[in-house]
Amino acid sequence: MIAFFSSIAAVLVLSGCSAEQFSRGYLPGVPGVTNHTDRIVGLWNTAWIVLWIVGIIAWALMFWAIIVYRRRRGETGMPVQLRYNNPIEVMFTVVPLIITIGFFAFTARDTAAIEAPVANSDVEISIIAKQWSWDFNYVDSNVYYSGIQSQFEGEEGSEAALPTLYLPVGKSIKVELSSRDVIHSFWVIDFLYKKDMFPGKTNYMYFTPQVEGTYKGKCAELCGEFHSMMLFNVKVVSQAEYDAQMAALAAAGNVGQLDGRYDRNQNLPGSNPEIRG
Structure with missing residues (x-):
């Protein structure tokens, strides 16, 4: 695991990535370009942190199972099979559900803030x-x-x-x-x-x-x-x-002001109540 993170650090250093780029999740721009960009960067970075944690746990369990339950010298036949383990099945269902609900909640919160109309804009x-x-x-x-x-x-x-x-x-x-x-x-x-x-x-x-x-x-x-x-x-x-x-x-x-007289399609109902009826 140490070697894994060391290789990631080496790649970041050799690619010339700065601390600021890393803190922004390698998204373009600089902090505070608009009043919304820092919120978007925060959502992006939070998602990646959660996904890295889930990935590391999943990879660790996978390699642990590969090593611990590998076929030893002299062993023959099928190993003992594990079926109908309710705690594991519940975990495999509940954890992804919690992660999905969390992603949805934070995304809906930030989208609502970004999309909120501003009365009397300058x-x-x-x-x-x-x-x-x-x-x-x-x-x-x-x-x-x-x-x-x-x-x-x-x-x-x-x-x-x-x-x-x-x-x-x-x-x-x-x-x-x-x-x-x-x-x-x-x-x-x-x-x-x-x-x-x-x-x-x-x-x-x-x-x-x-x-x-x-x-x-x-x-x-x-x-x-x-x-x-x-x-x-x-x-x-x-x-x-x-x-x-x-x-x-x-x-x-x-x-x-340029208006809709040059629009290609003049009969689209869209949001026009006079056409939509």
């Missing part, structure tokens, strides 16, 4: 997915940005030309998510959370970005031929820089 943004790019409506500032599919093949520095969503640091954000055509999924990798976007239905995300920087985003739902090129950036900036970006969009003539 900033409201409407994001519309389309094959294969993104439209960003900055509702409070009454300006918009319409993106196009990424036009590069991985050359250095080309990510700066991707559609970019600006967010003010330290402000609560309400994001409205919808789709013009097929199912997409809005995913900012370092935010550790994603949400599907359906034609005819509106989903919502609520979070507060807490660390300034540029983050990578992508569609996380296979949505057609150029799905892999449906990329975008997220820039978390100061309030002054955010206001300057809103002014730049207005100066460029991007005033108003």
Whole structure:
């Protein structure tokens, strides 16, 4: 067992993994990117700790049984068979049940906290997915940005030309998510959370970005031929820089809001009571 853990430690050292990466369970990003990420990291790490404990116990019992009950020299015939051991059978049923209920309870608790609506958010943004790019409506500032599919093949520095969503640091954000055509999924990798976007239905995300920087985003739902090129950036900036970006969009003539008139399917009932009846 000592050799086993020593080999794990050696692999971690040789791979160059830092203490911070280890403490985050090797999830991307840094602590506190949003007000939800530390909660997600905690759930992830707790799950791994429980699973390692269960695994170590299971492996130890397996190797103990292999060694203790191995066939000795000169032994013939079948060994004594163990059947209908009620305590063992109860343990094999109750322990997995407890673990499953525990995982469900903690996941439901954290999901409810992450999904809880925030009344009177500081900033409201409407994001519309389309094959294969993104439209960003900055509702409070009454300006918009319409993106196009990424036009590069991985050359250095080309990510700066991707559609970019600006967010003010330290402000609560309400994001409205919808789709013009097929199912997409809005995913900012370092935010550790994603949400599907359906034609005819509106989903919502609520979070507060807490660390300034540029983050990578992508569609996380296979949505057609150029799905892999449906990329975008997220820039978390100061309030002054955010206001300057809103002014730049207005100066460029991007005033108003992009609506559903360009949606591919105009008759999907979704959550529209006028169509659903």
